[in-house]
Amino acid sequence: MTATLDPVRPAPAFTERYLLDPAVNADPYPYLNALREHRPVHYSPLHRAWLVTGHAQLTRALREPAASADRVGPMMDAVPEGARGDAERAFDILSRWMVFNDPPAHRRLRQAFQEQFAARAINRYQALIERVTRALLARRAVAGRVGDLVADVAKPLPALVFARWLGVPQQHSASFWYWNARVGDLVLGAAQEEREYRTSLQSLVNLEDYLADLVRQRRAEPQDDLISAVLASGRIGDTVSEAEFVGMLTQMAFAGGETTSNLIANAVRALLLHPDQLAAVRERPELAGAVVEEAMRFDGPSKMSIRVASRDFELDGAIVRGGDRVFLVTAAANRDPDRHPDPDRFLVTRADTSHLGFGLGVHFCIGAALARMVARAALEVLIAEHPGLSLAGDRHTWQPSLLNRSLTALPVRY
Template sequence: MTTMTTTPATPPAAAPAQAAPRPGGGFTERYLLDPAVNARPYGYLNALRDHDPVYWSAMHRAWLVTGHAPLMHCLRDPAVSAERVGPLMDAVPEGAREDAERAFAILSRWMVFNDPPQHRRLRQVFQEQFAARAIGRYRTFVERATRAVLARRAVPGSTGDLLADVARPLPALVFARWLGVPQAHGPSFWYWNARVGDLVLGAAQEEREYRTSLRSLVSLDDYLAGLVRERRADPRDDLISQVLAGGRIGDTVSEEEFVGMLTQMAFAGGETTSNLIANTVLALLEHPQELAAVRQDPSRVPMAVEEGLRWDGPSKMSIRTAARDFDLDGRGVRAGDRMFLVTAAANRDPERFADPDRFSVLRGSASHLGFGFGAHFCIGAALARLIAVAVVDVLVRDYPGLALAGDRPPAWQPSLLNRALTALPVRY
């Protein structure tokens, strides 16, 4: 469950670059959603970072921050704001605006769209429930669910789509159980989540798509508000009941704010964890020596997941806005400038990681930015790791014949923000 961001369909007015790029010939800027760049972004991102780790892009009307050090500066500096619901609303077609007011009020309550101290106040409500110790209570359930899903959908010797068979349904199952969503409500719940994803990740472009996404967010909020009322009357062993028992709802955080944050949890958790599983498995299958090293010693599975987060994680970048003028690596960033914090490039910065383009399960470092850093470090990181490790562990131990299927390279969803496969054909 990583930090979510928005991609306005209509970017703001371009701001002039405040300094000339660093010297270096031979670099030609490319559109980040060019199909070739989207499919294999790292060669281009490396070239961009080498050319200028803080680059003003007239093409994208934003600063592209690709160096590890300047990106860390941005994640620490209060001058870099996470508040960006306004630009997302500006992208909504005029005909869909009547559906937008309540939907964007809900988004404004998401932690990821708030700066301190508001962000800190909202996040503290969940801090105890997301601690690694608390998440550990779900380990047995996650492991059992993993084996049950694999036994049903991934018969050894058969072929299938690991993304559709395992990487998507398993996090959905775990997160529904964790939130307390009854199994019978699952289809509607996950449909609304998918349509909210279209809105937040920029996939909605036409008026009809926007209307569907906006109404789905409202439906999700209404559903979770009802679930909160039920848990007040009848507490159970789930996240909502645990937070309500903490006594902060109605005190430091309103119930309306709590429900709004639950819509963020519902959306972000499944999407990020699914992509983490699929991308890590793909990396292992494309690097047989690394897969062999993990099979030889399955205690290396957590290291493989961490390396997957660094090498080809589920998030490519986050989008921020400059709240005031400030200096970044010799560049004069102006208030209102849009900033693309390209963590996918920073995670391969040779100034921070040795031999960064090599996938190595023995790297043994969790100092990547796959889950962000600082105030907006992914609050659900422990749960995402738990699920991903459980899946990879079972696949490594119980599926010795696991291999890529088909003769075409995997296809990737077109997205500035997410690194998400459209499918992962495999032989189990």
């Protein structure tokens, strides 16, 4: 491809690095800062994509109609030839995910679920979240014990809450969350070998079959859960087809648990690495909500989202051609000094708590309020009831992923 760049702006000396380089994956921010300084809209031959790292530029890209969220086709292209025969149905399911649709289909799908994400609908889960957090910690947070906060709290808490919210019976949770994890391997690019792809593709099919059966059960016998509430709205079968509804449920099942788990773990890590900030929150517990927002900005649960240009468009002096991939690197934009003073500092009393961690515009995360509630409640319990919580060692490993910022474990001493 031929990139047309602004000839006026000087480009500092810069050496491109692979974003999945182990050192960059472990701590992406020094490299992302250098990349943003080099050029906030940069074409990377190494990644065969535009990397958008400036806050102003990324904000414009998020609002650009030609930056399409429909990237199922390119994902299909990455599937090994031997697994292609298993891929058709799985990618048909992905094509019904709201996050892979543009308006007007995106708007229609979102409206079917919108009411169930409003504050009045999710606030009733506050007590459940606090109760589940305490129950998890009661079993695992023994004073003086070294544990793994990811395995002890960050992963199981969202899983339990989101399963309850969807209406998944507890006896089915093991299979349900195994399928979700394998779907994550597919969507987040962790599946590399043919066998891994086959497992992930079949897991997505299994997840849809399970949820389709759950929808049939709720039609016959409604319960107090998301599926029953959306069915009661009358939109399913009217503005949204049954197949679209079930496809969207597979997205809800996957997206909420993964993102919220990462948010909790990253927020706790940031607090424990900055004891002055932890002390500030202990003195002022009402800052727990600010911790969530600052963690989203400082070291959020995802590093980027991906778009594909549906036609040529201009961005910051560059001509993005139709068909080009565009990496919207929110992890870099959230640390842009043109937007946030002293951006590499974790500061829970920061005056401006805005960030792009949940997106912007039509693709702003529909589950943001629920994710915030789960993370805030977990932090409130941990901070108030476990004053001795500290890091057990300073070496932390991260899952290799272009998209996610996900700890494999967070050793802590309770």
